[in-house]
Amino acid sequence: MKALLTILPLSLAACLMAHAQAESTPKPVRPNIVCFLVDDLGHTDVGFTGSKEIRTPHIDKLAKGGAILDSFYVQPVCSPTRSCLMTGRYVTHTGVYSIVTPGASWGLPLEERTLPQALREAGYTTAITGKWHLGEFKPEYQPTHRGFDHQYGHFFGAIDYFKHTRGAKSDWYRDDKPLAEEGYSTELVAKEACRLIREKPADKPLFLYVPFNGVHAPHQVPESYPAAYPGLTGVRRTIAGMVSSVDAAIGQIVAALEEKGLRDNTIILFSSDNGGPSPGKVTMNTPLRAGKGTIYEGGIRVCAFANWPGHIPVATIKEPIHAIDWYPTLLKLAGASPEQKLKPDGLDIWPVLTSGAKSPHDAILLMGTKPGRAAIRMGDWKLLRDPSEVDAEESDDRSATAGLELYNLADDISETRNLAASNPEKLKELNTCLDELLKDAVPPGGGSATKPGKKKAAN
DSSP: OHHHHTTSOHHHHHHHHHHHHHHHSOOOOOOEEEEEEETTOOTTSSGGGTOSSOOOHHHHHHHHTSEEETTEEOOSSHHHHHHHHHHSOOHHHHOOOSOOOTTOSOOSOTTSOOHHHHHHHTTOEEEEEEEOOSOOSSGGGSGGGTTOSEEEEESSSSOOTTTOEETTEEOOEETTEEOOOOSOHHHHHHHHHHHHHHTOOTTSOEEEEEEOOTTSSSOOOOTTTGGGOTTOOHHHHHHHHHHHHHHHHHHHHHHHHHHTTOGGGEEEEEEESSOOSSBTTTBOOTTSOSOTTSSSHHHHEEOEEEEOTTTSOSEEEOSOEEGGGHHHHHHHHHTOOOOOSSOOSOOOOHHHHHHOOOOSOSOEEEEOSSTTOEEEEETTEEEEESOSSSOGGGSSOOSTTTTEEEEETTTOTTOOOOOTTTOHHHHHHHHHHHHHHHTTOOOOTTSOOOOOOOOOOOO
C-alpha cells in the first residue's frame, strides 16, 4: 500500500488510505438487550438493597457485577411506567397517567414510536415475554403491532398465575392470539425467554423485554418456593416465594445467554415497575416512605441496576435518573435512528453509567396517577404537589404551602420533615420549575381533560 501511494496523486492516495483505515476500524458493538421488569417488587425485597428475609442470589450477582442505580425513578403504577420505558416520554406527553383496564377503549397512543419499533428498524429481533398492559382493544394497540416480532404472555395484570385468567376470561397469548396453556406463569415466561435466546438468528442482535407478572397479586406460588422460608408466615412467606421464583427465572435466562455465548455482549437492565404495595405488611420499601400508588419515594423510587460485562463498571450510582432515559440510551447503543416526530423526554445516561458523570437532568418530573398530583426532584431537593389521596382544595388548610411538601432527600430519605414553610425560596424555585414542566401536559388518555392544577409557593 505504501509503495502504491508514493506514485498516486495526493488526493487519490488520501482516499485509499482513509478507506484502508475504515476497513481496519472495528464496527461499533451493538449489544443484545435484555430488560427485566418485576411487578410490584418492594424496594427492599432483594438482597442488593438490603433484604434480610428474601434470598435473591441471581439478581444480586447481576447487580453487584454492574451499576446499582440508587436513585432510579418510575411511575407509581403499572401502565404508566411501561409507557415511559416504551417511549422515553413522560406520561404528561402520552396521557398514560393510570392503569389501562381490560377492554378500555384507549392505550398507548398509536403515534408514539416505541422502543421495539426503533430497535427493529435498526436490525434487531424484538420480543416480549410477560405483561404488556398498554392497550389491546384493537389489534393495532397489541404488541406485535407496536414493534415486537414475538409476543408471549398476558395483556393485563392480576391474572391467576396457574389458570392465566382474569376473572372468568383467559388472558394468555402467543403473537397476540389466544393460547390455552398450563403452568405457573413466571416459569412459563422464563421458558419462552430461554427459547427465544437459543433460537436467536446469528446475524441479528436481540431485544428481549421480560416484564414478569410476579410479584403482583393474586399472591400465588408453587409451595416449593415459600418452603424455603419457614421463618416467615402469611403473605410475607408467599411474597418471599414469589420473589424467589422470579430470581430463579432470571437465573435461567442468564444461563441461556451464557450457553449461547451471548452474555458478554448483552446489556441487562432490571427494575420494579413501581414501589411495593402495602409496605411493612406485603412488601418492604424501607427506608422509603409509603408505597405503590403514591409519589413519595416508596412509590416511585425502585431497586434497579444495569449490567454489561466489560462496558459498565461496578458502581453504586446515586445520580437521579428515570425510566424514560433508557429509550435514548438504548437507541444510541443500538445505532438506531434518533429522528422521530415526537421528541423523547429521556436523556442519554451512558456517561452516568460508565464514567461517573452527573445526571443529564436539571430536574426530573415525577407524576402521580392524575395530572394534578406531581412531584419534581432537583438535586437533593424534592417537591410534592397534592401527594395525599385528598386534594388540598378539599382540605381545611388554606395556607401558602397547602398541598405542597418539600424534602431534602440527602438528609431525609424517608420524607419525614416537610420543609415547605421554612424554605420559601427553595419551595418557590421548585414550584416554578414544576409549573414549567407541566405547562404542556396532555389530559389522561382514558379519562377527563382535567388540567394540571397550580399551587402558589410562599413568597
